[in-house]
Amino acid sequence: MSAIDKYLHAVIVQATREAREDGSATIEAHHLLLAVAAEYEATTHQVLNTAGLDRRAIRDALDREFEHSLQTVGVSPSAHALPRPTPAARQPKIGASAKLALERSFASVGRKKDLRPAHLLVGILQAQVGTVPRALALAAVDQADLVSRVQQALSNQDL
Numbered sequence: 001m002s003a004i005d006k007y008l009h010a011v012i013v014q015a016t017r018e019a020r021e022d023g024s025a026t027i028e029a030h031h032l033l034l035a036v037a038a039e040y041e042a043t044t045h046q047v048l049n050t051a052g053l054d055r056r057a058i059r060d061a062l063d064r065e066f067e068h069s070l071q072t073v074g075v076s077p078s079a080h081a082l083p084r085p086t087p088a089a090r091q092p093k094i095g096a097s098a099k100l101a102l103e104r105s106f107a108s109v110g111r112k113k114d115l116r117p118a119h120l121l122v123g124i125l126q127a128q129v130g131t132v133p134r135a136l137a138l139a140a141v142d143q144a145d146l147v148s149r150v151q152q153a154l155s156n157q158d159l
Helices: 003-022 029-038 042-050 055-072 096-107 117-125 131-138 143-158
Strands: none
Touching (some): 003 117, 029 042, 029 131, 042 117, 042 143, 117 131, 131 143
């Protein structure tokens, strides 16, 4: 098993844990983002940390996005004691946003042997709609700038 295969496996295993904790039937892009932040890999770790995005900060941003979504439909989380999600009993499947993030990651390189962990982060961050971009916007993170930083880090690795 190659280094990237081991990394992808570790991220998917962690993303599965994240999805189960959320009570989700599917692993989505935001679960992958949490997993990338939880897995220590030098380039992704450095880029995320320079943007102030460790795993806790990402979880907080996702929680704010959830609360904001509820408020959009007239539900105030502070006015209601919402129960914590029940951990999923079944193994979550890969969801649409995670599939798209993985496809964007793989499409960004010509050959699998050129794939690096930061490509996965780029694939996640390039989403134009969904939970990840909404959470980043609410956290005042410039998504385009973050993608540029990851791409720059990848370019620096090529030197």
